[in-house]
Each structure stands twice: as structure tokens, then as C-alpha cells.
Amino acid sequence: MFRKTTTQRLTSIAFAVVAATSTVVASNLFAPTADAAPARGTALAGKTVFLDPGHQASAAGHDLRAQVPDGRGGKKDCQTSGATGVNGAQEHTVNWQIGQLVKAGLESQGARVVLSRPDDTGWGGCVDERAAAASRSGAAVAVSLHADSTARGADESKKGFHMIVPSLPVPDATVDRVQSGEGRKASTTMRDAFVKAGFPSANYAGVRDGIQTRSDIAAVNLTKVPAVFIEMGNLANPGEAKALAGRDGQVKYAMAITDGILNYVNGNAATGAGPAPSAPTDDASGLSSIIPFVEQLLATEDPEAVARLLMTQGQDVSAQVLKAMLTIVYGLFDGKLPIG
Numbered sequence: 001m002f003r004k005t006t007t008q009r010l011t012s013i014a015f016a017v018v019a020a021t022s023t024v025v026a027s028n029l030f031a032p033t034a035d036a037a038p039a040r041g042t043a044l045a046g047k048t049v050f051l052d053p054g055h056q057a058s059a060a061g062h063d064l065r066a067q068v069p070d071g072r073g074g075k076k077d078c079q080t081s082g083a084t085g086v087n088g089a090q091e092h093t094v095n096w097q098i099g100q101l102v103k104a105g106l107e108s109q110g111a112r113v114v115l116s117r118p119d120d121t122g123w124g125g126c127v128d129e130r131a132a133a134a135s136r137s138g139a140a141v142a143v144s145l146h147a148d149s150t151a152r153g154a155d156e157s158k159k160g161f162h163m164i165v166p167s168l169p170v171p172d173a174t175v176d177r178v179q180s181g182e183g184r185k186a187s188t189t190m191r192d193a194f195v196k197a198g199f200p201s202a203n204y205a206g207v208r209d210g211i212q213t214r215s216d217i218a219a220v221n222l223t224k225v226p227a228v229f230i231e232m233g234n235l236a237n238p239g240e241a242k243a244l245a246g247r248d249g250q251v252k253y254a255m256a257i258t259d260g261i262l263n264y265v266n267g268n269a270a271t272g273a274g275p276a277p278s279a280p281t282d283d284a285s286g287l288s289s290i291i292p293f294v295e296q297l298l299a300t301e302d303p304e305a306v307a308r309l310l311m312t313q314g315q316d317v318s319a320q321v322l323k324a325m326l327t328i329v330y331g332l333f334d335g336k337l338p339i340g
């Protein structure tokens, strides 16, 4: 339904940039108006997606070491505070900001998005509570956002993303059935979306083709809807830390994640747990094909080009998702729209 060639899609987006009205004036550049509201699509109408931006900003009087079920018959810590990047970036904030972009992209397609925590200032719940919330949400897929760290200082040698899947079987029969089937399919589809977006599979921690199997992740051991647990990159790697914490990089990660969710939920999922495709195969949402264009657009820092894009009615899913994300990203990074 959204299949177009890359050329058609890029033409469509480029047209959106240049076809805006000639009445754009300076005041429009700094205040979103009703006219600037992103057009909405229906690719995810009637679907719920659970997003869990990992960790939290503050324990706020809660005990991170309180023991909670680990989904394997044992106990583990309620929470951890998350990684700190070599550039000082806090993982909980990286997860939150990229989560906000993904949320906007999904909502631009009519999805109902349920978040595991309400903000990036306070507490967000123990891992078992978040898994229970994901299960209760009835989501088509639950996506946990994390960023790794392999060293306290800079570690240039280790880089890349990975999806963590549970070692099988999982003791709970429902979790085992869901995560061994749909959960694995969703994780593989997300892996493919990261590859298509140009992110490298992690070259450490025994990751194979962007997938790591572990038994100790409560989020996947306890969740009864298909779960995807993403380690987006390595905050100890200076290049990845910059991308994870920066405006342009966050849009790219968010587009890959939204692409993976769209592909999985709309039935364009990977067919198995085999190796990653060596070249783009199926780009149903069109998001991965416009990433180079988006990088170019953001790099120009041309407020008028961005404003025109935001004010133009989108023609397809990729244009709608992009506009929704850009509206958020300029709010997150600059407090105004589009950029100064």
C-alpha cells in the first residue's frame, strides 16, 4: 500500500520542501501554527504500541536494589540508573528523547502509544512493573529503548546496535509462546530496519547479526505481548555517543525504530531469524530510503527549508512521520521551531 520506489519517494519529499507557499514569513519560522500541524496517516490506526524508554531520571525515594521477579524463578534489582556516555550523555535521557520522536512518528499514523514512564524527571517503575504495564496495554508490540556502555572511558573499538532476545524456553508458558514466535519475529524485523538505516550490528558481547540472546532481561522474560529490546548503540564509543545524544542522530535512530515497528505491525515482518539482509529488501514505510535526505536537510540548518517541509501536507507515511518527528526534535533541542 505504501510501496513506492526510492526515487518517487525522494521526489515526493523534495517536492514538499520546495512547494510550500510563498507567504512564509519570518514569524512563521519560530512558532508552530495550526497550518504547521503534521498531516496524519492511518497506517497504525487501531493499533497500540508500548514504548519503554529504559531507566529513569531519579529514584525519587525508591530503592533501585529492591528485589523483584526476574522471570526465571529468581529475583533481580528493581532498576538500574543506566549508562553515562563518554560525552556525559545520560542514557535515560537518550532513551527518553528518542522515545519521544518515535511516539510522535507512531501517532502521526494513528497509533495509540503507551509509555512506561511519564517524564524524564522522576521515577519510572521497576522492571517487573513495566513488563506488567506492557502486557496490560494489549500492545501489538512493546519496544524497550536502551543504549549500552562498554567502558568508563572512551572505547573506539566497540560499536553497533543489538536486539536482546530471551534464551528459550522462558518458564512462563504464555511468555514463551509469545516471545519465541512473534517476539522473535518483531526483534528480527527491528534488526533489519537498523541495518537498512545504515547502523552496524554490534561487534562485541557475542552479538551475531545484530541479535544477542540473554536469560537475565526481565523486560522480555515477563512481557506477554511481543517484545523488542533495543540496545541502540555504545555510549562509550565517541561517535555513537555523539549520534545518540545529538539532534540529527536521534532522528535517524527514531526513524529506524519507527520503520521497524511499522514493518512488524503491518505484516511486513522478517520471515525468520536468519542473517541480516546485505542490502535493503523491503522498505514498506519508506522511512529508511529518506534517511539520507533527512541527514542532508538537518545538516543544511536551513530554517526556511525545514519550515516549508513542516507546513506542507505530506503525501505518504514517510513524509508524515518525518514532519511529526521534526516538530518534536526542534522542541527538544532548541525550544522553538524550527531552528535558529
Ligand SMILES: [Zn+2]
Binding pocket: 054, 055, 082, 083, 091, 145, 146, 147, 148
Ligand atoms: Zn539501559
